[in-house]
Amino acid sequence: MMNIAFIAHDRKKEEMVNFVLAYESVFEDHKLFSTGTTGTRIMEQTSLQIERFASGPLGGDQQIGAMVAQNEMDLIIFLRDPLMAQPHEPDINALLRLCDVYGIPLATNIATAEVLVKALDRGDLGWRELVHKYKPGVDQ
Numbered sequence: 001m002m003n004i005a006f007i008a009h010d011r012k013k014e015e016m017v018n019f020v021l022a023y024e025s026v027f028e029d030h031k032l033f034s035t036g037t038t039g040t041r042i043m044e045q046t047s048l049q050i051e052r053f054a055s056g057p058l059g060g061d062q063q064i065g066a067m068v069a070q071n072e073m074d075l076i077i078f079l080r081d082p083l084m085a086q087p088h089e090p091d092i093n094a095l096l097r098l099c100d101v102y103g104i105p106l107a108t109n110i111a112t113a114e115v116l117v118k119a120l121d122r123g124d125l126g127w128r129e130l131v132h133k134y135k136p137g138v139d140q
């Protein structure tokens with residue numbers, strides 16, 4: 001079972017809900033997390049249970065980043081709005097950076113999200129299960 005996070009900026013939330021709905025049967029086998037409003041929207045329109053963090057501008061991206069830094073997040077779908085400035089852009093960049101630091105699979109648009117969810121369904125991300133037990137800074 002993987003820990004998966006969903007994050008979508010406002011103009012991408014509908015796309016996110018449709019995406020999660022389409023792959024609901026894949027996601028229901030995993031532990032799901034999200035930023036505040038994204039999670040509320042997904043839970044309203046699917047039967048999935050999601051552990052919600054704060055809304056993005058109030059620190060939700062950072063909370064998910066903290067999980068990445070503890071090697072506790074396996075896959076992130078982050079549908080960003082590339083056409084609108086966000087007040088919490090430093091937080092967003094920090095999360096993307098941590099995904100690169102730790103090599104965490106990250107999709108920032110729907111095309112990549114689709115590829116990753118198919119890989120997840122096929123078991124291509126199984127290597128994440130092998131590294132779950134390692135805690136950064138303690139074991140490395």
Ligand SMILES: O=C(CO)COP(=O)(O)O
Nearest residue numbers: 035036037038055056057
């Ligand atoms: O702003 C966000 C990510 O940067 C998303 O936050 P919400 O899901 O609370 O809208």
